[in-house]
Amino acid sequence: METNHNILEVQNLTIGYDQVPLGGAISFNLEKGTLCAIVGVNGIGKSTLLRTLGNLQPKISGEIILVGKPQESLSPNDRARLLSLVLTEPMASKNLTVSEVLTLGRQPYTNWLGQLSDADKEAVANSLSRFDLNDLAERKCFELSDGQLQRVLIARAMTQDTPLILLDEPTAHLDLYHKVQIFKLLQQLAHQHQKTIVFTTHEIDLAIQLCDKILLLDGKTNAFASPCELIEKGSFSTLFPSEMVRFDEKTGTFKVSK
Amino acid sequence: MSMPKLSYTVWFLLLVIALVVSVLCNLSLGSVSIPLKDTFAVFLGNSPEKESWKYIITDYRVPKALTAILVGGGLAVSGLLMQTLFRNPLAGPFVLGISSGASLGAALLLMGTSLLAGYTTIELSNSFSLAIAASIGSFLVLFVVLVVANRVRDTMALLIIGLMFGSITAALVSVLAYFSNAAQLQRFIFWSFGSVGNLSWAQLGMLTAVVTIGLLITLFSLKSLNAFLLGENYAKSLGVSLKTSKYAIIIATGLLAGGITAFAGPIAFVGLAVPHLTRQLFHTMDHKVLVPAVFLYGGILMLLCDTIAQLPNSAQVLPINAITSLIGAPVVIWLLVKKRRLFF
Secondary structure, eight states: OOSSSSSEEEEEOEETTTTTSSSSSHHHHHHTTTTEEEEEOOTTTTHHHHHHHTTSOOOOOEEETTEEEEEGGSSSSHHHEEEEEEOOSOOOOOTHHHHEEEEEETGGSTTTTOOOOHHHHHHHHHHHHTTTTTGGGSSGGGGGGGHHHHHHHHHHHHHOOEEEESSSTTTOOHHHHHHHHHHHHHHHHHHHHHOOOEEOSSSSSHHHHOOOOEEOSSSOOOOOOOOOHHHHHHHHHHGOTTTEEEEEEETTEEOOOO | OHHHHHHHHHHHHHHHHHHHHHHHHHOOSSOOOOHHHHHHHHHHHHOOSSSSHIIIIIIHHHHHHHHHHHHHHHHHHHHHHHHHTTTOOOOTTTTHHHHHHHHHHHHHHHHGGGGTHHHHHHHSSSHHHHHHHHHHHHHHHHHHHHHTTTTOHHHHHHHHHHHHHHHHHHHHHHHHHHHHHHHHHHHHHHHOOOOOOOOHHHHHHHHHHHHHHHHHHOOOOOOOOHHHOOOHHHHHHTTTHHHHHHHHHHHHHIIIIIIIHHHHHOOHHHHHHHHHHHHHOOOOOHHHHHHHHHHHHHHHHHHHHHHHTTOTSOOOOOHHHHHHHHHHHHHHHHHHHHHHOOOO
């Protein structure tokens, strides 16, 4: 902590199920306040990597270091104060109200009964107003639109108040307007609130425009750099088979090959 | 809506008042109707109009009312725990095979002796040994389910395993029934009707101890129960140690549902229906509110069912299991039609 500001350090990490590695080793470092996208084709292991980073499934080899400490050395509660998640799976009970969902984000800080302190209540109130959820506070989650629900889940992660937030495909099922809204929100959280945010996405064009770093999973080299550097190196052009889709370096977007 | 705190307090007050009213109804109504002023007289140590009323109240109706509260409240809480753990609004305390395990234990004691000819059933089957056999049965099945559950990760799989074990034990019970004589079969059928009225003060003490331990474990699980509402992965990310909390919740359910079924027989629908009914009053999913509310509601419902089952002023007593089903099943259907789906 004292010498570097790395929130997340990943060294030679291999991921996969049942000791069968998925792609090559992955290494990258993320500093405080960085917005980083994980991109790659379907099945390459974006979600697996995110779940491994989030301690939802075991790694095969390598190191994951959270704020200077190896991930496996942390107690469940300490880990919950460093790392929060937004997953693609639906909430178990959509009968929860928006403010109940945010309140659950305070669990790592509450006593054995889960009683809220004044600080906890303030954190929930802050999240409600910061994410423009005051009008929805007493609504049940099943009454919300996909875009609103995603905002609630991100607000819950922010209420957990961790330096690192991991999100699995936060813009899936959203229209372009709401996609951009979520991207902008994540960028704002990273830059204004100094959160380190890692998320998987298929929206490569948006990630190129808005992210500080991109981890490009290709199963071999797994390039990690800023979007501009990756464009200069031509990393995006090898992402998809060129007879189908080609990357236009001038505009930073993908075009269908004719 | 604007002041949810106040309305919870109001609802809790109403539930407590309803509980007191139900207890008084339950105490004064029965085969012999005892006026309320005489019921109070017994409590105040005075003599009621007829001396026999004193014994009816202290030796029979008070333990029965207390049993009804423990049985209804405990089953309802175990239903709530199961619905949260299995993320399934149709889960009840019986899904882990607990009730069928208890049936198997009771069946082995009451009917199994015809397979090991030589013993007389009557000696073995006083209500104490019946309770012990039923508890052993429910815990054995729960234990096997837990061992199997250790090998599967998914809670839905655990639910299905519980149901399958229920089918296996039900099949064993029918095999036992096939080989037993009419008297044995009758005893088993009477046990399966359920009853809150046959407990002595000593048995009531044991039931109280089991239910108290189950509720204490529930108290320590309140925080993780709330986290489970988001799903297991989110719960884990909030610092909940999944294995420990799941086992705690399953053991609490086993104690509550298993212990109650052992003493009172299988009682249907309370565990399934009461959590849903309670959610109609309390618009929250917070288990700190729901657990006490569900316990009170379950106790009230059981007292009322028992009062109906006693058929006031007649010598007949209906099987309480039939009353809870007759009330519980339409309630679940009504909730489904009204809400179009059951939430949990």
